[in-house]
Amino acid sequence: MSTQMIAIHLPDGSVREVPAGTTPLDIANSISPRLAAVSVVARLTPVEATEETKATEEESSSDAAMYAAETGAAARLVDLSTPLTEDTRLALLKETDAEALKVVRHSAAHVMATAVLELFPETKLGHGPATDQGFFYDFYRETPFTPDDLTAIQAKMAEVIARDEKFVRESTLREDALAEFEQDGDFMKTHFVTKFTHPGDQVSFYRNGSFVDFCRGPHVPSTGRVKAVKVTNLAGAYWLGDEKNPQLQRVYGTAFFSQKEMDAHFARLEEAAKRDHRVLGKQLDLFSIQDLAGPGLIFWHPKGGLIRKIMEDWMREECIRRGYSMVFTPHVMRRELWKTSGHAGFYADNMFTPIKLDDAEYQLKPMNCPGHILIYKNSPKSYRDLPVRLAELGNVYRYERSGTMHGLLRVRGFTQDDAHIFCTPGQIEDEVVACIEFAEAVLTTFGFKEFKVELSTWDPKDRAHYAGSDENWALAEGSLKRALERKGIAFRTIPGEAAFYGPKIDVKLVDVLGRLWQLSTVQFDFNLPARFELEYVGEDGERHQPVMVHRALFGSVERFFGVLIEHYAGAFPLWLAPVQVGLVPISEKHHEYAKSVKAELEAAGFRVEMDDRNEKMNGKIRDFANQKVPYILVMGDKEAEARAVSVRTRGKGDGGSMSVGDFVAKAGALANGRSMEL
Numbered sequence: 001m002s003t004q005m006i007a008i009h010l011p012d013g014s015v016r017e018v019p020a021g022t023t024p025l026d027i028a029n030s031i032s033p034r035l036a037a038v039s040v041v042a043r044l045t046p047v048e049a050t051e052e053t054k055a056t057e058e059e060s061s062s063d064a065a066m067y068a069a070e071t072g073a074a075a076r077l078v079d080l081s082t083p084l085t086e087d088t089r090l091a092l093l094k095e096t097d098a099e100a101l102k103v104v105r106h107s108a109a110h111v112m113a114t115a116v117l118e119l120f121p122e123t124k125l126g127h128g129p130a131t132d133q134g135f136f137y138d139f140y141r142e143t144p145f146t147p148d149d150l151t152a153i154q155a156k157m158a159e160v161i162a163r164d165e166k167f168v169r170e171s172t173l174r175e176d177a178l179a180e181f182e183q184d185g186d187f188m189k190t191h192f193v194t195k196f197t198h199p200g201d202q203v204s205f206y207r208n209g210s211f212v213d214f215c216r217g218p219h220v221p222s223t224g225r226v227k228a229v230k231v232t233n234l235a236g237a238y239w240l241g242d243e244k245n246p247q248l249q250r251v252y253g254t255a256f257f258s259q260k261e262m263d264a265h266f267a268r269l270e271e272a273a274k275r276d277h278r279v280l281g282k283q284l285d286l287f288s289i290q291d292l293a294g295p296g297l298i299f300w301h302p303k304g305g306l307i308r309k310i311m312e313d314w315m316r317e318e319c320i321r322r323g324y325s326m327v328f329t330p331h332v333m334r335r336e337l338w339k340t341s342g343h344a345g346f347y348a349d350n351m352f353t354p355i356k357l358d359d360a361e362y363q364l365k366p367m368n369c370p371g372h373i374l375i376y377k378n379s380p381k382s383y384r385d386l387p388v389r390l391a392e393l394g395n396v397y398r399y400e401r402s403g404t405m406h407g408l409l410r411v412r413g414f415t416q417d418d419a420h421i422f423c424t425p426g427q428i429e430d431e432v433v434a435c436i437e438f439a440e441a442v443l444t445t446f447g448f449k450e451f452k453v454e455l456s457t458w459d460p461k462d463r464a465h466y467a468g469s470d471e472n473w474a475l476a477e478g479s480l481k482r483a484l485e486r487k488g489i490a491f492r493t494i495p496g497e498a499a500f501y502g503p504k505i506d507v508k509l510v511d512v513l514g515r516l517w518q519l520s521t522v523q524f525d526f527n528l529p530a531r532f533e534l535e536y537v538g539e540d541g542e543r544h545q546p547v548m549v550h551r552a553l554f555g556s557v558e559r560f561f562g563v564l565i566e567h568y569a570g571a572f573p574l575w576l577a578p579v580q581v582g583l584v585p586i587s588e589k590h591h592e593y594a595k596s597v598k599a600e601l602e603a604a605g606f607r608v609e610m611d612d613r614n615e616k617m618n619g620k621i622r623d624f625a626n627q628k629v630p631y632i633l634v635m636g637d638k639e640a641e642a643r644a645v646s647v648r649t650r651g652k653g654d655g656g657s658m659s660v661g662d663f664v665a666k667a668g669a670l671a672n673g674r675s676m677e678l
Contacts, residue, residue, distance in 0.1 A: 134254025
């Protein structure tokens with residue numbers, strides 16, 4: 001070991017002087033053998049790192065995350081056996097750390113590939129990333145895998161895990177790796193090495209037993225640390241997503257550090273299946289997608305349409321209250337507009353084919369922003385007119401491949417609650433704060449108690465891929481960061497993830513099952529004000545370019561509604577429920593009284609349905625319960641005499657008798673207060 005000493009900064013603030021070449025596992029053992037036994041992977045952060053570079057790299061299923069060269073300027077995860085060669089901050093991650101879970105899943109993908117090659121040695125390997133739900137590995141094999149094959153793969157994986165083979169990182173010259181892959185006909189590995197490394201590079205591989213895979217890592221110490229793993233399903237996937245390329249077989253699985261965690265995972269999946277908005281949408285008669293009309297196009301049925309109206313009315317009222325002007329723009333506009341905005345170039349793959357008319361080519365709009373810009377440009381603006389806040393619940397149309405659409409969550413036609421703010425540089429921070437407060441109001445009003453925030457910033461070393469000057473980026477990123485800090489909101493900075501035209505804030509809500517949903521966004525834009533030559537006359541009498549902010553809070557009405565359905569499992573809070581009260585007269589002689597109660601409730605603003613069918617009382621109650629109606633009011637002789645109702649509350653059962661007036665007062669207060677409770 002080297003005699004050079006390096007400083008290792010630990011999370012508790014202590015600093016250890018150790019010889020260069022010491023590994024994280026060595027340090028863990030020096031602290032406590034027990035700590036070494038439970039450590040999975042290490043996180044290294046440069047001592048001089050800024051707050052931005054202290055953020056961990058986003059582990060993703062992208063090819064770049066698996067194969068691209070590591071950067072020493074950012075925090076990174078490494079194997080416990082990695083020799084440390086310079087001063088660094090070191091954190092030892094255990095099984096309870098979220099980042100460690102993705103590492104064990106990536107290692108499980110290698111275990112799967114090992115098993116497949118041992119069973120089917122003719123198979124060629126694609127890649128095997130970790131995902132939010134587990135992992136997958138892409139294989140090329142002419143013979144399709146069968147259900148029995150998947151069972152055999154699961155059994156062979158158990159053998160590989162039992163062998164407890166060490167994951168060992170190796171490296172070789174890029175040209176040698178390419179020569180070997182090309183000789184073996186491994187066209188996918190050849191592609192990855194060619195794309196993500198450079199001539200003369202040393203490229204990394206990981207070995208466990210006789211299995212070797214091109215990979216950046218890191219991995220758990222050995223295959224035995226993959227304690228709970230399950231092969232889940234099989235799907236087809238074209239190589240590089242192109243149907244002209246060979247079709248691969250994608251085998252999915254998931255992995256955890258314990259069987260208990262895996263059991264809890266599958267329990268969550270079972271609950272998520274019960275909440276599937278596509279199933280509930282049909283069961284509750286909220287929306288449909290019609291084959292004759294085409295995929296990705298939503299038909300809102302009366303009950304779903306009513307909820308949509310409530311959502312949109314709330315949004316419009318809030319926009320007006322917060323100083324926005326509501327506008328409407330055409331669904332189709334000349335293609336020249338989209339050339340000016342740049343969408344006809346960089347966004348063309350996501351747009352429908354242009355429509356040729358006698359005077360010009362027209363385009364279904366994929367975005368609302370160019371229309372709002374034209375409204376801004378329609379009259380001269382002074383600094384006294386700013387900020388200008390234009391909002392629209394505008395229908396947009398984007399081309400999605402047929403296999404990518406998913407219920408309400410990914411569609412071809414949808415409604416964005418879009419707004420664009422044009423302001424001076426001095427106004428921008430306050431405007432961003434106001435957008436964040438508006439986003440918080442959306443989430444809390446609709447019953448979401450938790451959310452996570454990300455700030456995506458640019459990479460100044462990659463200047464060619466970004467519009468705007470250094471001063472623009474400093475202003476924009478500083479404004480977004482200070483706005484979040486003013487609100488006291490914890491956020492994660494993601495360097496290099498900004499759009500080319502500006503940084504952004506993403507707000508991800510957490511639903512009742514703990515799932516993250518990307519909905520609200522606040523996005524800077526340096527590009528469009530310049531392309532459209534937007535101006536205002538400043539206090540100095542000179543012309544200046546305004547700052548522009550895009551913001552969408554629902555994200556899209558369709559997607560937000562889909563999330564609402566799953567969050568509430570279709571049991572919407574009283575103020576959102578399409579039918580708030582179901583009336584059940586016990587027999588025909590009670591119909592007149594039930595009609596009078598219905599009239600009184602409707603006069604008080606309730607949405608009411610009465611079941612006057614000649615059916616048994618329990619059947620009527622069950623039907624309303626299956627429709628997840630918040631209140632079911634039963635009426636017989638006793639209730640008619642006392643002008644009362646017998647109240648059954650969703651989730652609580654029989655609540656006894658109550659006067660109609662008392663029920664109206666109680667339920668009215670809950671509905672008017674947009675309460676989540678009944």
